[in-house]
Amino acid sequence: MVNQLEIRNLHAKIVDGETILNGVNLILPKGQVHAIMGPNGAGKSTLGKIIAGDPSYEITKGDILMDGESILEMEADERARNGLFLAFQYPVEVPGVSNANFLRLALQAKKGGEVNMMEFYGKLQKALQTLEWDESILTRYLNDGFSGGEKKRNEIMHMMVLEPTYAIMDETDSGLDIDALKVVAKGVNAMRGPNFGALLITHYQRLLNYIIPDAVHVMIDGRIVTSGGPELALKLEEQGYDWVKELAVTG
């Protein structure tokens, strides 16, 4: 079995709309953390949502394979239960549904049965501790009235409780203050290990000071145009995207 998340020549469009991904190739081996960077509108979030199974996009060509198996036929919930997780760029508010209650339902769905209350509470406590966070966030309604930073931190808490095999974090660092950024990085780093792979979508090198990636990919116009080590992020920080855009045209 190949222990990796593979995006193979992926082309996709909005259902009844324009094409956004034009042949994405990317391999994330289990146990590694990769960063995806790229200008606004390049298609990074779209890629994340498509991997997670967002039905508002349609795949026209290519494949997504998790540990060697195509997941295209699976609905979003099935992918999640199989170990995929997307931390949203814009987490959605669900009024009237308590954060903890929802998380328990999600964990039950994943485990396929009742979750022991003690075990669940233990996981919550551990996540909260790592994220240096207060219990009061548990009883609030899911993302309802959360600040931008609280929403991002909550996504990481969900990830820590659900313990996915592959996680995509879409701009989890945007909107976080410096302290929160460190705390969230701590959460992600706590998950790192041979059984966890992550794609970090980010605009800022800063996050990568705290979560050192194994590889950095640059996406432009719906394609990965270049990849490299952590130094690539530094170069982008200094020089911007113009030189990569040229690569995209010439390449």
Place this chain on the structure above:
Amino acid sequence: MSDNLVVEDIGNEYKYGFVDEVKPVWKAEKGLSRRVVEAISYHKDEPAWMLEFRLKALEIYQSKPVPTWGADLSGLNMDEIYFYAKPTEKRDARSWEEVPEEIRRTYEKLGIPEAERKVLAGVGAQYDSEMVYHQVKKELQRLGVIFVSIEEGLKHHEDLFREYFATVIPPEDNKYAALNSAVWSGGSFVYVPKGVKVDLPLQAYFRVNTAELGQFERTIIVVDEGADMHYIEGCTAPTYTTDSFHSGVIEIVVNQGAKSRYTTIQNWSHNMYNLVTQRALVKKDAYHMWLDGNLGSKVTMKYPSSYLVEEGARSDILSIAFANTGQHQDAGGKLIFAASNTGGSIVSKSISKGSGRSSYRGLIKVYEGAKHVKVNVECDALLINEESRTDTYPYMEIEDDTATVGHEATVSRLNDEQIFYLQSRGLPEDEAAALIVRGFIEPVAKELPLEYAVELNRLIELEMEGSVG
């Protein structure tokens, strides 16, 4: 049991649709007539004044036109309805052993005796036209709490009965209140004496088993000064291919400083016309809450109302309506302010699924001279599918300019982004949709006792099955 299932194709699973093998010991002839009214009165062995009252109400009923301002009632044919069916000779059994076995089994399936042991202060169970069981905890009996069938109320507490009967809702009020006044049968008579606090809820459970039967329960609740009580009403019926009819009248008096709550979880089968008049008279510094949950029935027209008649009286009306394909929930509430420094609110949450239709119909009336009334109305509608429908009819008659009146209304559609978000955490689409709906009604559902909130959530999950995609 499944052999007896008569399931109309309504596109969803109604788990209470089973038919019991119970034949009434006596059933009136079909249709409504003076003879039928006399027969009902005869079977109840009533005083002469009650028969007179019934016959007068029948005339009032016949003189009023079928209302056309609300839901479509053209399918309701009175000639095809039985107005009375007596399930057994014994009324108000004091123990479940005394209830005929077939009937008892139904209540066991519905979990009533178990709930009675665990979470209730008393239970009344109506089967077709009569209350077959009625019991209230001994401690409460000793404190003078009366919780019996309306018939026993009339028989054993006639003075108290006459003091309140038809004073809150006279037969002239509306066509179906008049009808109920003519043919009423079953319902509870509740009296909570001064200062007595009933900690656990009293529950009445209504079951219609006979096909094409009309159920016309009449309930009187008096919560005396400083007392406190919570009454819960639940109901189910078999799913027949022919329609049934339920038209209750509930009169509540909340005396000075008292607190009361009336909760309904209406889960009739989808062949039921449900036209109910319920009204509370709220006195000085007293409080009344209506919590009205309408999930079942084919057509419901129901607007619980509170009349705030003395200073400091307050009332909240919380309403949930779920209209699935083939259903019209025309629900809402009325708050009538006839005294100063009174206040209240209406919070209505409606969900329409498939081609279901829910309407909010509400009235706020502040009489001239009722000073400093504070009232707030919030009605939110959630539409699940393209063809789902909702309407809002908010009436305001504010005659005093010292009143503070707030009104807010929203209509939203089940949101794809919310569904995907929840799904991306592992919840199947149906469950995600049900969870969003539960969240939507949470502001009302959280007022329910835990067991009932759980039951409501379960019912909503059932209704939401196969709803999206």
